[in-house]
Amino acid sequence: MSKQPRYQPGPFRDTYGLGFLFPHQHSAGPLQRNRIIAAVSWDGDEAQFVNAAGLVVPCTALLDLPTTLARATRREYGAIIGDGQFAKPAHVLKALEGAGTLRKWVTYHFEPGDLRFYCDDDTAWEAHVQREVAPLDAKYMREAAEIERQLALRQQRHRIAVDDFAASLPALPSPEELEQRSQQRIAEERANLDQHRRALLEHDRRLSAWLQGELQMPPLLRGAA
Structure with a gap:
């Protein structure tokens, strides 16, 4: 995980300030798929944040990320997910797999829960x-x-x-x-x-x-x- 100053609390830093949130951070009601972080791929040091549309969002892990990851509804081992311009390129994923380091990665999945839903549903x-x-x-x-x-x-x-x-x-x-x-x-x-x-x-x-x-x-x- 990137070393961040301790005066920056929270699970991640929203690089562009676009309002990305985990489902539980949003009040009850309609959610936008591209603003909600529905999954995080993490190797204990580096994280890739993925929205509910399957696209990687530009966020950086902070020191409190493990606390939020503990709220995941399910885990996927040996996997990095996410598409789009901020996603890891295919050659990087292939190199990780070839080096045997892909197994260090865990993808944590999050669900909206009660009274939260996606506005395109x-x-x-x-x-x-x-x-x-x-x-x-x-x-x-x-x-x-x-x-x-x-x-x-x-x-x-x-x-x-x-x-x-x-x-x-x-x-x-x-x-x-x-x-x-x-x-x-x-x-x-x-x-x-x-x-x-x-x-x-x-x-x-x-x-x-x-x-x-x-x-x-x-x-x-x-x-x-």
């Missing part, structure tokens, strides 16, 4: 959307129940109150109006989530292109979170 994304709009459905049900309660109360009052008092009460939305309002809120929330997903996917696409050597400069981190 359609099924997982739709489940995420359903979780996000569920409170709006619940709010609609509460509002509908309150309207029914007030209508019942007004009917009771109207039987005992003068007409002027009944006429002075504020109008209540009809069940149709209430449902339409609720559906509009849900549609707006879905549109916002869809826009957010498109932004995540576009940034992830550009990051992938750079990691594969198709772009000269890395994409800006703005809008990636």
Whole structure:
């Protein structure tokens, strides 16, 4: 492992500051495949960090890396994985294998875990959307129940109150109006989530292109979170 000053805590240094993270370092919700470190190939000294798309990302191991590697869900012995412009070239891998030093390498794999998923997974994304709009459905049900309660109360009052008092009460939305309002809120929330997903996917696409050597400069981190 590269000797780093002890005032640099953490498992790795993000060379370009692009926001690479292990799955457990990310809050619950959608993940970008090209920003999440899903595997680390390590020989006890040198490390190669690999994202969930199988591309090597430009990160340097720090002193706390072994602590994070202990969280791996599985290990692959005698293997170095990863593609892209930052990956070890084929001739280097062949030389390691020929020298018998490839067996020193271990690849540690990491899974997203509960409530974390990749934003390009359609099924997982739709489940995420359903979780996000569920409170709006619940709010609609509460509002509908309150309207029914007030209508019942007004009917009771109207039987005992003068007409002027009944006429002075504020109008209540009809069940149709209430449902339409609720559906509009849900549609707006879905549109916002869809826009957010498109932004995540576009940034992830550009990051992938750079990691594969198709772009000269890395994409800006703005809008990636």
